[in-house]
Amino acid sequence: MxxxxxxxxxxxxxxxxxxxxxxxxxxxxxxxxxxxxxxxxxxxxxxxxxxxxxxxxxxxxxxxxxxxxxxxxxxxxxxGNPDKLSALQQAFIDEQAAQCGYCVPGILVSAQALINRTPKPTEAEIIQALNENLCRCGTHTRFVRAVLRATGQSQVTA
Ligand code: FES
Ligand code: FES
The missing domain is CATH 3.10.20.30 (Beta-grasp domain)
Structure with missing residues (x-):
């Protein structure tokens, strides 16, 4: 009912x-x-x-x-939205952290949850936080780079 x-x-x-x-x-x-x-x-x-x-x-x-x-x-x-992206969303674009994109909303949410509790997570913490989000395209390396970038911990690459 x-x-x-x-x-x-x-x-x-x-x-x-x-x-x-x-x-x-x-x-x-x-x-x-x-x-x-x-x-x-x-x-x-x-x-x-x-x-x-x-x-x-x-x-x-x-x-x-x-x-x-x-x-x-x-x-x-x-x-965030296309007119006002969050730092995390912008970092995913900058790192081209998507292939088919199906998993990416869930990855962004999990990454944001991590940042909410740990503003500057280590690479190991990022990997652990995203571990339960499956990505059939194998894009996790870029996701980790994007989270590092969003939290001011990576060098900007061309
Ligand atoms: S659709 Fe919810 S965990 Fe897979
Ligand atoms: S980018 Fe395709 S499933 Fe993750």
Missing amino acids: SSTLTLQVNGQAQQVSAPPNTPLLYVLRNDLQLKAAKFGCGLGQCGACSVLVEGRRTLSCDTPLWACEGKAITTLEGM
């Missing part, structure tokens, strides 16, 4: 009507038209659906709506 819940998404209150056990990912993509978070495995194993809940990485395919009510949810759309 559907319930009406109020979610705080990217700084805005959003009323949604859905069964409380609906995965957050479905509501973000289908009700709120926030398409950055992706459906990958649907089983909590790939990281493509990552969003921030209270600043922490959360797998939205595996998180029911009822657990999100009243909490601050941030999707990639809330981290």
Whole structure:
């Protein structure tokens, strides 16, 4: 049975009507038209659906709506936009850190969660933080470089 819940998404209150056990990912993509978070495995194993809940990485395919009510949810759309990119988003562009791009929203969210708790992460910390985000294109080396760049820890290369 559907319930009406109020979610705080990217700084805005959003009323949604859905069964409380609906995965957050479905509501973000289908009700709120926030398409950055992706459906990958649907089983909590790939990281493509990552969003921030209270600043922490959360797998939205595996998180029911009822657990999100009243909490601050941030999707990639809330981290920046084409007119005002975040430092992390700009660094991913500068490092050309994407191939097909399917995993990249989840990678950016996981990297932002890391930076939220560790503003200048080491390379080992970045690798560990991104370890649970799968990338079939094998782009992790560039992701690590981009996070180092975004946190002011890498030399700018031509
Ligand atoms: S789609 Fe959520 S972890 Fe894979
Ligand atoms: S860039 Fe293609 S899956 Fe990661």
